[in-house]
Amino acid sequence: MSDLHDEVLRWYAAAARDLPWRRADATPWGVYVSEIMLQQTPVSRVEPVWHDWMHRWPTPADLAAESPGEAVRAWDRLGYPRRALRLHAAAVAITEQHNGVVPESFDQLLVLPGVGTYTAAAVSAFAFGIRVPVVDTNIRRVHARLVGGVAQAAASLTAAERDLAAELLPEDPSEAATWNVAVMELGALVCTARAPRCGACPVADRCAWQLAGAPAYDGPARRGQKWAGTDRQVRGRLLRTIREADGPVERPALDVVWHDQTQRERALSSLVEDGLVEPLPGDRFALPR
């Protein structure tokens, strides 16, 4: 084991958070659910919802037996609710095509709805200990600083970044699995985007970015996501109203959430199109059955 691996793994053993989906008693399904929920969503908001889901649907078959609408309701306010729909669809696929057992391989995971390259690698590595490089935003940032000597990773994932992640992965499978989660944790706790705690970093002495004097990011400004006035905001309001209602919602209850009728109708139609909302007779709307 190289010094780099040794330092990071030692740090992880001492500093890792005690997250429920990382505990020894976490099931592959629990890991899977956590990875979907954690997409673009902070740990603190995921934790309570994850516990609810694990209690209610401890296996893929349990979720598959429910209606997709119940998954959307239980998703609560985690955001990007299509993830709930895809998680439900994945539970159905796992139940029908894999005998209810979460598949282990990257390729089998990748074809499940809502699973991209990051999640396929993460589930394969974290739930099954398979030696596969995981590349998420934390790991990309750590690599950009530690090896690249720059403050931020590129705007989009490059082939060079994939190659680097593969090169840095320890040979030993068990060590490799821990390495992935350790680098991710380092990025989440120490090598953070805004105010990195380099004084607490186990590899600051060999960090290319530190050695270069921690230069500020000098590339083009990244466009922030718009929110106010967008269809996303309207969709959020509409779905929240429907999600929090006991039964089907009448049209007037939706009319009041947004003033612009054209945009309101467009947003509602897109929710129906996505399968997040089901139109019912009598101009009523509900979560999908």
Added chain:
DNA sequence: CAGACGTGGTA
């Protein structure tokens, strides 16, 4: 490949 897609905490 750039843009769409939620939500809420923090500086």
Added chain:
DNA sequence: TTACCAAGTCT
């Protein structure tokens, strides 16, 4: 208060 940020995926 505006703007950025949080374990991405899909088209």
